[in-house]
Structure formats: structure tokens, C-alpha cells
Amino acid sequence: MKNYVVVGGGIASLGCIDGILENDREGRITLICGEDRLPYSRPLISYYLEEKTTLEKMQYRSEEFFKNNNIEVKLGVHAEKIEADTVVCDNGEKVAYDKLLVATGSSPFVPPISGLDSVEKKFTFMTEADALALEAAIDKDSRVLIVGAGLIGLKCAEGIADKVSEITVCDLADKVLSSILDKDCADLVKEKMEERGIKFMLSDSVEKFDGGRATMKSGGTVEFDVLVMAVGVRPNLTQLKETGAEINRGVLVNDKMETSLSNIYAAGDLTEGMDISSGTEKVMAILPNAYMQGFCAGKNMSGGDCVFDNQIPMNSIGFFGYHIMTAGSYDGELYEEKSGDSVKKLYVKDNRLVGLIFLGSVDKVGIYTSLIRNKTPLDTIDFEKIKKNPSLLAFSQNYRRKNLGGVL
Amino acid sequence: MKKIYVNEEWCLGCHLCEYNCAFAATGDKFMSLALKDKEIRPKIHVEDDGKIMYAVSCRHCEDAICVKSCISGALSKEDGIVKIDKDKCIGCLTCVLVCPYGALVPNEGKAVTKCELCTDNKCGEPACVKGCPNNAICFEERG
Numbered sequence: 386m387k388n389y390v391v392v393g394g395g396i397a398s399l400g401c402i403d404g405i406l407e408n409d410r411e412g413r414i415t416l417i418c419g420e421d422r423l424p425y426s427r428p429l430i431s432y433y434l435e436e437k438t439t440l441e442k443m444q445y446r447s448e449e450f451f452k453n454n455n456i457e458v459k460l461g462v463h464a465e466k467i468e469a470d471t472v473v474c475d476n477g478e479k480v481a482y483d484k485l486l487v488a489t490g491s492s493p494f495v496p497p498i499s500g501l502d503s504v505e506k507k508f509t510f511m512t513e514a515d516a517l518a519l520e521a522a523i524d525k526d527s528r529v530l531i532v533g534a535g536l537i538g539l540k541c542a543e544g545i546a547d548k549v550s551e552i553t554v555c556d557l558a559d560k561v562l563s564s565i566l567d568k569d570c571a572d573l574v575k576e577k578m579e580e581r582g583i584k585f586m587l588s589d590s591v592e593k594f595d596g597g598r599a600t601m602k603s604g605g606t607v608e609f610d611v612l613v614m615a616v617g618v619r620p621n622l623t624q625l626k627e628t629g630a631e632i633n634r635g636v637l638v639n640d641k642m643e644t645s646l647s648n649i650y651a652a653g654d655l656t657e658g659m660d661i662s663s664g665t666e667k668v669m670a671i672l673p674n675a676y677m678q679g680f681c682a683g684k685n686m687s688g689g690d691c692v693f694d695n696q697i698p699m700n701s702i703g704f705f706g707y708h709i710m711t712a713g714s715y716d717g718e719l720y721e722e723k724s725g726d727s728v729k730k731l732y733v734k735d736n737r738l739v740g741l742i743f744l745g746s747v748d749k750v751g752i753y754t755s756l757i758r759n760k761t762p763l764d765t766i767d768f769e770k771i772k773k774n775p776s777l778l779a780f781s782q783n784y785r786r787k788n789l790g791g792v793l
Numbered sequence: 794m795k796k797i798y799v800n801e802e803w804c805l806g807c808h809l810c811e812y813n814c815a816f817a818a819t820g821d822k823f824m825s826l827a828l829k830d831k832e833i834r835p836k837i838h839v840e841d842d843g844k845i846m847y848a849v850s851c852r853h854c855e856d857a858i859c860v861k862s863c864i865s866g867a868l869s870k871e872d873g874i875v876k877i878d879k880d881k882c883i884g885c886l887t888c889v890l891v892c893p894y895g896a897l898v899p900n901e902g903k904a905v906t907k908c909e910l911c912t913d914n915k916c917g918e919p920a921c922v923k924g925c926p927n928n929a930i931c932f933e934e935r936g
């Protein structure tokens with residue numbers, strides 16, 4: 386009987402457990418779960434504040450799931466040290482493993498801004514606990530300053546927009562969502578948010594805090610009651626670093642999710658992997674990849690032979706009902722359409738679709754995304770036919786007979 | 794397991810499957826009353842370039858990327874059917890971003906909808922199949 390130990394408690398950990406259970410229902414699985422509640426959906430914390438979901442619904446799996454599958458869950462316990470066949474926990478416990486997954490995710494990065502200590506109500510926005518603390522600190526008169534106009538900062542703004550009196554978002558970059566949008570798309574998103582009363586200070590950053598006042602580099606000031614720091618996240622690599630795993634910006638894994646150390650796998654936000662759309666190694670801290678990496682790791686830990694070799698960055702998010710989809714990389718020849726509020730951009734390079742940006746109308750975008758993930762040579766399909774409207778008409782009749790007709 | 798399959802060469806492009814699908818979801822008695830003057834968002838759609846036509850609905854993929862990508866835990870696989878928990882879905886549309894068939898249907902501000910082989914209504918056999926006038930859609934075991 387194998388001992389599987391999973392360290393983390395996010396979606397990558399659940400992916401791993403699912404992968405293990407597909408191969409091995411006899412083994413013993415221990416989940417060392419840093420937070421003191423069962424795995425839940427992190428991206429939903431803003432929807433919780435918006436009252437579009439509840440803490441119960443956010444939980445991914447019921448208590449019975451863990452019980453029925455004989456998974457021992459150690460809630461609120463942190464792995465402190467990883468040894469060759471044992472994990473040492475912060476409560477002194479030692480847990481032996483044959484195969485280990487490290488899926489400790491990432492944590493908010495808070496830059497050392499002068500005077501930060503003088504701010505009374507300051508928060509980050511990553512966990513359920515963060516959301517609950519923020520919820521308790523705000524009321525309808527609160528003026529909120531959010532530092533960081535990335536996905537997390539903007540989601541936070543949307544989540545509390547109807548609950549506070551004023552929101553200002555600042556960012557060093559000259560646009561919102563700078564890691565996934567180009568300037569004209571970013572400006573459209575910004576406009577949509579401005580229509581809902583959110584103020585932006587871009588190309589600007591906080592020079593110093595003085596209680597409830599931020600002095601900006603530009604010279605301006607912002608008075609606020611509540612501060613949210615959302616400048617970015619950093620992978621949680623402490624334990625793997627000490628154990629000697631190969632690390633760059635994230636921990637290096639191959640396409641079987643093995644680290645450089647034997648019997649130790651890693652998955653999720655703390656890994657660095659190959660983005661096949663650009664051919665570069667990067668940290669792609671998004672939920673689908675975290676699950677799929679975890680699943681692949683779980684399969685391999687339990688004797689399977691699984692590879693996950695088509696990762697790309699991809700995001701589907703919306704703000705106040707305005708949808709944004711992005712995938713892949715934007716280095717390529719651009720095909721563009723605009724109508725009303727909707728924007729569509731496709732990027733083609735070397736006979737492949739390598740990236741896309743959609744705003745507004747997003748029906749059937751997955752047909753394009755799969756062309757990116759599968760590296761489909763565009764001269765093997767009728768790409769012209771589906772540049773305007775995505776459909777399966779671009780593919781051969783054989784493709785459709787197989788996939789829609791079930792004929793092998 | 795039994796799934797919905799299409800015979801492309803028999804499709805007439807009549808779009809009846811779309812209406813029958815939308816009607817089945819209402820649970821009403823009369824189609825004309827249920828659908829009149831309403832914009833329908835069926836879970837099956839016909840693609841048609843004038844020469845080729847066929848219907849597309851969820852393939853209930855073996856290795857369903859929508860389920861693996863769902864950020865809210867609303868999509869799951871039960872007895873081979875990809876199911877959506879409308880209560881959990883917050884409409885982020887990550888499933889729409891990843892589905893290679895364009896089979897999930899966004900629903901303005903609400904939960905995504907998708908084909909669950911009519912296990913989510915009182916129809917019994919899939920409504921699109923029952924109502925197809927030319928057997929271009931069938932519900933059977935294949936491949």
C-alpha cells in the first residue's frame with residue numbers, strides 16, 4: 386500500500402487526489418491543508434462579497450468525499466520541512482510518504498512601501514479569510530484604495546463596488562490587466578469599470594502612506610479608510626528550496642510534473658512550465674492549469690504514465706457583466722474585428738493560431754483556444770472560414786464524423 | 794454509454810432540434826406558448842454554410858477539459874454525463890473558453906447551460922433526437 390502525501394489544499398491538490406483515485410483506491414492519501422477549511426474556490430471570493438455565492442457553495446468537495454475515499458485531511462497544518470521520505474509539519478507531526486505532491490500555491494506579494502505600518506485597515510485578497518476580514522472592515526461609507534490593477538485587484542473592486550462609497554485603483558502600469566490585455570482592450574475594460582464609479586490612477590504608484598492618506602509618485606494624494614494590496618503573487622517555495630529542488634521563478638517540473646527530486650512532484654501556482662503558445666518557460670498561475678497539473682501528477686504518482694504538455698496561459702473573466710477572454714501569446718500577425726462593445730483579436734504565427742483576445746461577445750471561443758492548445762497547422766483546416774464565426778465547419782468531414790458522429 | 798451522435802449527411806438544417814431543446818427545458822405543455830416571441834438559448838445548435846449542415850451539442854468528453862477547468866466546481870461528471878450545478882456556477886465562462894466544440898451556452902449573468910442528455914428535464918429520451926425529422930441526430934451507443 387502506497388503512502389501519498391499532498392501538501393497544499395488548493396485546486397492543484399484536488400486534481401492530484403482525483404488523479405490518484407483513478408489508478409489506486411487502496412493507497413493511503415494524506416492532505417496537509419494549510420488553511421483551516423476544506424478546499425474551496427479561491428477565484429470565488431469576490432463573488433462571495435458580491436453575494437453571488439456562499440461559503441458553502443464555494444467548497445469544492447463535501448466532507449463525505451474525503452471520508453468515502455479514505456483521505457486523511459489535516460486542516461490548518463503546514464508542512465515545514467520536506468525530507469527524503471517524510472514531511473515534517475508545524476505541529477510537530479511527521480508524515481511518511483512514498484510519493485509527495487507539493488502544491489503550496491502562491492501568496493500575495495506586498496512591497497515594502499514607506500509608512501505601510503501606519504495604515505490601520507490593510508488587507509490582501511487571496512483567501513477566504515482575506516475576504517471575510519475585508520467584508521468586516523468595509524461599510525457603505527468606506528473609501529477604498531486598491532493598489533494593483535491586475536486580475537485580483539479588479540476582481541476585488543467589483544466584489545465590493547456596491548458595498549462601499551468610493552474605490553480608487555492605482556497601478557504602476559499604464560493600463561489595467563497589463564499582463565493579459567493590450568492597451569486598447571485594457572482601456573475598454575477600464576471604461577466599463579469607470580462607468581460603475583471606480584476611479585483609476587494609472588502609471589502611478591504609492592510613494593508613502595501616512596495613516597489614511599497615500600502620497601502618490603505623481604504628487605497627488607488619496608484619502609482612504611481601507612487599503613487592499615494586490616500588486617502580485619509569489620510562489621510559495623520555501624520548503625522545496627530548502628530541500629534542494631531546482632527552482633527558477635517557480636519550481637521546475639517536467640511534463641510529468643516531476644521536480645528534480647525523486648518521488649516529489651509539484652503542481653499549480655508554484656510551478657514554472659512551458660507555455661507552448663510562445664515556447665517560453667513561465668509561471669502560469671491560473672486555475673485550469675493548476676487542476677490539470679495536479680491531475681497529471683496524481684496519475685503518475687500512482688503508477689500511471691501521463692503527460693501534460695499543452696499548457697498555455699488563458700483567462701476568462703468578467704467585470705460587471707462585460708466578458709474578457711484571453712489565451713496564448715500576442716506575438717503574431719493580427720486579425721481584428723470590432724463592433725459595438727465587442728472586440729476580437731486573433732494572432733497567427735508560423736501557420737498556427739498562437740493567441741486571442743475577446744471582449745464582449747464570447748460565444749464558442751473554445752474552438753479557437755483548442756487550435757492554440759493543439760498547435761493545429763492552419764493549412765490543414767479552412768481557417769478563413771472561421772475567422773469571422775467560430776464553428777466546426779473549418780475542419781474536415783472526417784474530424785466531424787469522429788467527434789460528432791462517434792465514428793472511429 | 795448512449796450519447797447523442799449526428800449523421801451529417803442526413804441533416805436538413807431545419808433547426809427543429811434547437812426549438813425542441815429549448816422547449817424541453819421549459820417543462821411547458823405547448824411549444825407555441827412556451828417559446829413565442831422569446832429568444833431561445835438551446836443547448837444544441839446547427840452549423841450551416843449552405844452546403845454542409847449538422848447539429849452540435851456537448852460530447853460528454855472522456856477527458857472533459859470543461860470539468861477540469863471549472864473554477865467554481867459547478868461542472869462534474871456523473872455516470873459519463875457532464876453535469877452543471879446551476880447553483881454553483883457564477884458564469885465566469887471558463888468552460889466556454891476551453892470547449893473545443895463550442896457546446897456550452899453563456900446565459901447573460903446567469904449560470905451556463907449545456908446538454909445533459911435531457912436527464913435534467915422530464916423528457917425521457919433527448920428531445921432533439923425525438924423531434925429530428927430525418928434521423929440526423931440519434932441517441933445510441935457508438936465507438
Ligand SMILES: Cc1cc2nc3c(=O)[nH]c(=O)nc-3n(C[C@H](O)[C@H](O)[C@H](O)COP(=O)(O)OP(=O)(O)OC[C@H]3O[C@@H](n4cnc5c(N)ncnc54)[C@H](O)[C@@H]3O)c2cc1C
Nearest residue numbers: 393395396397419428463464489490491653654670671672
Ligand atoms: C481573487 C482571485 C481571483 C482569481 N480568479 C481566477 C480566475 O478567474 N481564473 C483563473 O484561472 N484563476 C484565477 N485565480 C487564480 C487561481 O485561484 C489560482 O491559480 C489557483 O488557486 C491555484 O491553485 P493552487 O492549488 O496551485 O494554489 P492555491 O489555491 O494557492 O492553494 C495552495 C494552498 O496551499 C496552502 N499552503 C501554502 N503553504 C503551505 C504549507 N507549507 N503547508 C500546507 N499548506 C500550505 C495555502 O494555504 C493554500 O490553501 C484567482 C485568484 C484570486 C486570488
